[in-house]
Amino acid sequence: DQQVKQNSPSLSVQEGRISILNCDYTNSMFDYFLWYKKYPAEGPTFLISISSIKDKNEDGRFTVFLNKSAKHLSLHIVPSQPGDSAVYFCAARDRGSNYKLTFGKGTLLTVNP
Amino acid sequence: DTAVSQTPKYLVTQMGNDKSIKCEQNLGHDTMYWYKQDSKKFLKIMFSYNNKELIINETVPNRFSPKSPDKAHLNLHINSLELGDSAVYFCASSQWDPQVETQYFGPGTRLLVL
Numbered sequence: 001d002q003q004v005k006q007n008s009p010s011l012s013v014q015e016g017r018i019s020i021l022n023c024d025y026t027n028s029m030f031d032y033f034l035w036y037k038k039y040p041a042e043g044p045t046f047l048i049s050i051s052s053i054k055d056k057n058e059d060g061r062f063t064v065f066l067n068k069s070a071k072h073l074s075l076h077i078v079p080s081q082p083g084d085s086a087v088y089f090c091a092a093r094d095r096g097s098n099y100k101l102t103f104g105k106g107t108l109l110t111v112n113p
Numbered sequence: 114d115t116a117v118s119q120t121p122k123y124l125v126t127q128m129g130n131d132k133s134i135k136c137e138q139n140l141g142h143d144t145m146y147w148y149k150q151d152s153k154k155f156l157k158i159m160f161s162y163n164n165k166e167l168i169i170n171e172t173v174p175n176r177f178s179p180k181s182p183d184k185a186h187l188n189l190h191i192n193s194l195e196l197g198d199s200a201v202y203f204c205a206s207s208q209w210d211p212q213v214e215t216q217y218f219g220p221g222t223r224l225l226v227l
Contacts, residue, residue, distance in 0.1 A: 032214045043218030103156040
């Protein structure tokens with residue numbers, strides 16, 4: 001039973017354009033949402049997070065939007081750069097299970113020059 | 114200076130063997146984790162230790178035994194390795210705080226069981 005779903009396994013965008021990565025969740029006990037970026041043969045790297053009491057968090061080129069009623073969050077990258085090409089994981093923290101993180105399957109973003 | 118390090122980076126072994134993976138963090142964090150990324154690319158929590166106390170223990174075969182000698186180290190010992198244990202194992206650490214959440218991951222240990 002996947003509680004965190006990333007339905008797009010891959011996304012390809014042109015350099016300079018916006019990248020939008022989506023994530024859906026089912027567990028209402030999730031209180032924190034995170035995005036991680038992963039390059040091949042490396043560990044995931046924290047990118048940006050958002051508390052469930054907020055609907056937007058921005059950090060430079062990266063913005064995360066949270067729609068609690070729809071149980072949906074998205075990561076916007078503007079402008080996209082070739083170095084952003086990586087796998088992006090959505091993760092959610094479960095306050096009902098010792099704050100464990102549940103990860104989505106990831107979306108491979110390719111930014112073409 | 115590496116924040117979360119794991120050894121070995123690659124591990125190839127025969128079925129039935131016993132092996133250990135080591136993890137160390139120099140971030141001063143009080144919580145450490147083991148995750149498994151299987152062939153389907155799902156990243157799943159296996160164990161978590163807070164101040165050397167086991168706080169998360171997911172449905173993992175008891176052939177897997179974590180050990181935390183101190184707050185900076187969390188090792189994973191696997192007995193009687195099976196083909197299905199082949200995966201990438203990631204260690205992570207964080208400073209436990211309900212108000213924030215950031216886990217720092219190691220580079221992973223690629224385990225191949227033949």
